[in-house]
Amino acid sequence: MVENVNGSFYKIAPNNGGAKVIIEKTKLLTFWESLGYRKLILKSGKYELVKVTNNSIVEIVEDYRLAGEVRNHLESLNHQIVFEEFLKKDYASNSLIKNLKGIEITFNNGNSKEAQFFYKNGVVKISSERYSIISYVEFEGYVWKHQIIDRDFNPSSEYGSAEFAIFVKNLAGKNLERYRSLRSIIGYLLHSYKDPVNSPAIILLDEDMDLNQEEAKGGKGKSLLAKGIGKIVPYYFKEGKNFSKNFLFSGLEKHHKVIFLDDVKKDFDFEILYAIITGDFSFEKKFKNEEVIPFPESPKMLISSNYMVSGVRGYSEERRKVEFEISSYYGRHLTPIQDFGHRLFDDWDEMEWRKFDSFMIICCREYLRDGLIKPKSINLLDNKLKTDTDPKFVEFMDEEIKEDCRIDKKEFLNKFKEKYNPEFCGLSPNLFSKWLSIWADFKAYQSDHKKSNGKQYFEIVIKK
Template identity: 30%
Template sequence: MEDKNKIFWTTDEKEKIKIEQSKIVMYLEEKGFAKVKLSDEQYMLVRLKNNRIRKTAIEEMADIIKHYLLDVLGNDAVYEVFAKGVTTYLNKGKFSLLKTVDLVEDRDERDLARFFFKNVFCEITKNGIKVKPYSELEFPIWENRILDFEFKMPKNKTKGQFEAFCLYLAKEDELRLEAMRSFLGYLLHRNKDRGEDKAVILYDENMGLKGQANGRTGKTLLSQAISKCKQVEIFDGKEIKIGSWFKNQRIDLTTDLIVYDDLNKNVSFEKFFPMISTGIEVEKKHKASFYIPKEKSPKLLISSNYVVTGPGGNSDMGRRYEYEIANYFTADYTPKDKFGVMFFDSYWPNEEWSKFYLFMMQSVQLYLKKGLVKAEDINLRKSRLTSSTHPEFFEYANDYVQTNTWQNKRDFENLFKEAYSVDVTAHKMYKWLENYSNNIGGNFETKSQNSEYLFKIEKGNDGARVD
C-alpha cells in the first residue's frame, strides 16, 4: 500500500494551497526518478524501480503525481493547484535538481553473457547455461533488456524449427552451421573485450553471378532473430546517403546491434571504420550530441546483395567477417512454405520459442568457447574480384596466371583483350592483377627486363601469403 504521508504542499489559514517545489523534487526522487549524465550538455531522465532502470519523461512524472493526489489521497483541491501550474512544477529547470545517478552498466562480461526473461535470467559461459531467479541478480539492469517471454527449458531435445532453418542457410553443412552459430553468438554477446572488432557481413552464395543481385534468402530473418534477443536498430541500407547518414538518431545507450539491411552498393566499408574501432557519435533531433565509446557501443551487422567494397589491405579485411548464405530459400520458396509457420509471430508455439532461445544461447556458448569460426568461401572470392575487375577476368586469370613464375604482362593483357574484346589500359590491368593476387593470398611483383614488362604472383606451397 502506498504511503499517504508524503506532503509537498502547505495550506494557510485561508485554506490557500501552495505547492512546495523543493519537496515535489524530493517526492519524485523517492519514486525513483533521477537523471543520468550523457555529456557535459545533455542529461537523460530515468526511473529506477525494483532494480530496473528505464528512460522516462515529464508525462510519467505528471501521471505519478496525479495518481497520488486523486487515487491515493482523493485530494481534488491540491490536484487542481498542481494541474494549473504543472509546467512550473515540472520543467527542465526542476529536472536539473534531481539527483544524478551513475549510468547503469549491465553489458556482458568478457567470458559471460546474460539473457533476461520475464520470469528468470540465464547466464552463459563456455561451459554451459544456468537458469537463475531474479533474486540472485546483484545489479540493476535496463528494463528494456527483459524479453517478453517466460523461458523454460524445452521439454524434448528435438531440433527446433529455427535451428533447422539455419542449417538450410548453411548448405546443410554442420561446419558451416558452426560458423553461423559463432557469428550469431558474437553479435548476441554484449561485450567488446575479446579483441574481435569486426562487422559481420552477410551475402547470398550466388551474389553477383550472371550479373544478378540475389535476395530473399533469409539474411533479413537472421537480423530479426537477433532483435528478439537483444536491442537492435535496423536501417534500410538502400536509403543510406553518403555524407549524411551518421546522425544515428535512433541509436540509444542500450542499443546492442546496428543492422544495415541490403546495403547500398555505392557505400564504402571504410565509412564504418570509426563505428567498429572507436565509437559512435549520436545526434538526437534538437538535442546536443553524445558519444558512446567503443567498449559500450553496438556491434554491426551488414547484409548486401553486392560485394561490400572498401580500401583493401589489412585495415579493411581485419574489420570484416563475411559469410555466404545458401540460396535454399527464394522469393518463391520461403521459410513459411517449408515450415508451415511464420517465425516469431503470436501463433508460433511456446515450445518453439523456448527452442529458439536455447539455440541462440547455445550459439553464444559456442562463441565464448571458440570465437568467430571462419567458413570456407563459396563464391565470395570470385564475386569480389568480379566486382572490382571484369566479369570474365577471374576465370581468365585462373587459367593463365602461373604462380611463382615471371610472365610477360603485355602478352597476358593482349590475350585477354583478344579473347573478350575488352579495351583495358595497362594501368587497369596492373590493378586487376594486383586485386587477383590479393584475392588468392599471393604477393604481386613487377619488373622490367630486356624491354619487357614482367609480373609474378608468388605463393607458398600451402597457399599462404609469402612475405
C-alpha cells in the first residue's frame, strides 16, 4: 500500500492501488536555490545558469546538473518513482530555469591598493605592506571557481631561493634593475584589477633579436615565464602563428584573467588589440552570440614574439604596451631543464611550491608599492627604428650623416639605391621621405622638408 508522502518539492499519494506523483514547480525551484543555483543576469540582459557555494564561489554550469541534483536527492530517499515523473515532463527546461532567482554579480578583482589570490584553503589578501588569509565565507564579493588554485597556501620565508625567482633573474640577465622591472611586470599580470587609465599589454621580446635574419631564434624562456603566471591566475593560451581576426578568442572563458599570445609572427598587427586593451572585451564563439566581458573583469594581455610587435607609431600605441627584452641567458646553448636539472613546475616538491607562491606574492606586493616599472631599452629602440624603416637604410644614414647638412632627396635616394641595388629599386620617394623623418626623430635631430628651385631637400641639424 502506498502511503501519502510529502517531499521537499513533490507529493506521492495513493491512486487506485497505485501511486500518483505531483511535482510542484515553485518548490522545485526553491530546492535548486537551496543548493546555490541561480540565474546570472548578464550585461546583455541574457542569463547563464550558475551555482554559488560558500557565499562567494561562482561556477557556470549546464542544465543537466539540475537533473543530477534531483536524481541524487530522490535516490537517497528511495523515491525513484518521482524521478520517473520528473523525466516525463522535462522539468529542467529553460522555461523553468529562467524563473530561478536572478543575481547580478560584481566580481571582486581588488583595487589599486589591494590584490587577492585564491587558494584551496582561503583567499590571500595582499597590500604593499602585508598579506593575510581569510575564508571564502568571509570574502566580500564573488570569485569564479576556476580562479581557485588547486593547492593550499603555505608561505615560506625562503622565496628568494625559489627556482622560479632564479629563473626570472636569469631572464633579466642577472641585472638587478631589470630584475626589479620584471618582478613588477609579473605582479601587474597577477593582479586582476584593471586601471581604466593604464592597463597596457605586456610584450616579451628577445634582447639579441637580429632583424637581418629571416628566421628568428626562440627558446629564451618567454613561454615558461607565462606558464608561471598561469600557475597563479587562470590564463588563456593562444598560439600566435594561428592568430586570425575570425573568432580571435573563441576558447576564452569569463574566469580567464590573462590572455597569452605566444610567439606572434612578423606580420602581427598590434593595432587590432587596441579596443580590447582599452575597453569592454567583445568576442565571439562559434555558433554562439557575441559575448561581452566588462573592462574591470576582462583579462590583461601578455604577448611573446621573436620579432618586433608593431602597429601605428606614436603615443597612442606606446601607452598601450610595455616591452621587456628577455636576455640570452637561455637558448640552444642552455635550457631551463639543463640549468636546474629538472623541469620547472612538473618536478617540484611541496617546499618548492611554497617558495614559488611566496615569491609571486612578493612580486605582487612590489607592484602595489612601486607600480609597473618600465625597463630601459637594450636594443629595443634601435630595433624599432630598423623595423619602422629598414636595417640597411639605418646603416646607410649612420654612415652618411655625421654633421649638419642639407641633402637633395632625389640624389640621396639614388645614392641609396645604387649602394643596395637591386633590393630597393622600387622604393618610392614618399616612403624614403618618411624614413628620413623617422630616422631624424629617433636621433633627436632637428629636421625639415623644404622645396627650392623645383628641388626637394631634407635639412638636418645635429644638436650638440
